[in-house]
Amino acid sequence: MVRPIVLPKSFVAWLWPYLEAFSGRTRATVAALAVGAVLAVGPRTVANALRALGLADEPGFATFHRVLNRNAWSGLVLARTLLHALVGAFVPDGPVVIGVDHTLERRRGPCIRPASQYYDAVRSSKKRRVTSHGLRWLTAMLLVEVPFAGRIWGLPVLTALTPSRSWCQEHGRHYRSVNDWARAVLRRLHRWLPERLVVAVMDGGFAALDLLDALSPSIIVVTRLRLDAALFDPPPAEQHYGRPAVKGARQPSLRARLSDPETVWRRAVQASRTQWRTGGWIEYASGTALWYHAGKPVVPILWVLVRYPDGRREPEAFLCTDPTVPPRTVLE
Incomplete structure (x- = not known):
């Protein structure tokens, strides 16, 4: 007792x-x-x-x-209660910014059944790719600026275990990819906050046309974009023959825009939570386009291309599924 x-x-x-x-x-x-x-x-x-x-x-x-x-309880009920408490305390109005990322919990042993071999982003570098044995989790975090810390924190509100394909096939389970889990998590968060605008900030691993097209218009996604992504103009307004076009002329690639003298660059102070470390200037260019790939849905995006004049980092690109958002907001 x-x-x-x-x-x-x-x-x-x-x-x-x-x-x-x-x-x-x-x-x-x-x-x-x-x-x-x-x-x-x-x-x-x-x-x-x-x-x-x-x-x-x-x-x-x-x-x-x-x-x-052994006891029966609902983790989703706890997650919803925690989300409403954090939103009410830190984001009483305005858009709710959610960060989605997957993390690797390094675990070994015969009792850790869903564990498998995954890419280890912490131990990897540009020269070496490292994999580790463990559990892969998908975490949704509320991104807010904590007053006493003076910087943005990621406060976890919902976590899902994403088993590997081999484990699901071995145990007769339906396999869901990381993008499928991300879509399910974002849809659930949107159901819990039906009257709020949800902004999902994710890394380049979630930049998939199937994922971006399946989300509700009330969920705005900001993620990284490949420099060689196929971007197109909108289809022509008038078409006299053939099947209706879904895209227009091909735009120059973002990699080509880096060296194009006609690209209009704007300068701004780096807008990120690491500004206190670097404090440097960045130059960015932006535009709208249709992101298209054969066999995939067409997604209208706002692309933002960033370069660093001092060369401290490689150029990178970002996308936003709402083309009306200002580019500075996407960078922030």
């Missing part, structure tokens, strides 16, 4: 929206685990939480482990 833990009423009232996702018999144990996780030093494991609470030698310690591996 576990010794009852008496918590302050103010703490229980603050935690009550999250305790509602659990059954009545589990709430006291969950509240104690929350206190232990706050006080624990090091990894936020159940064992560390029990040590912080002074329950490391309790005979009923399995009751706390059972909360995570």
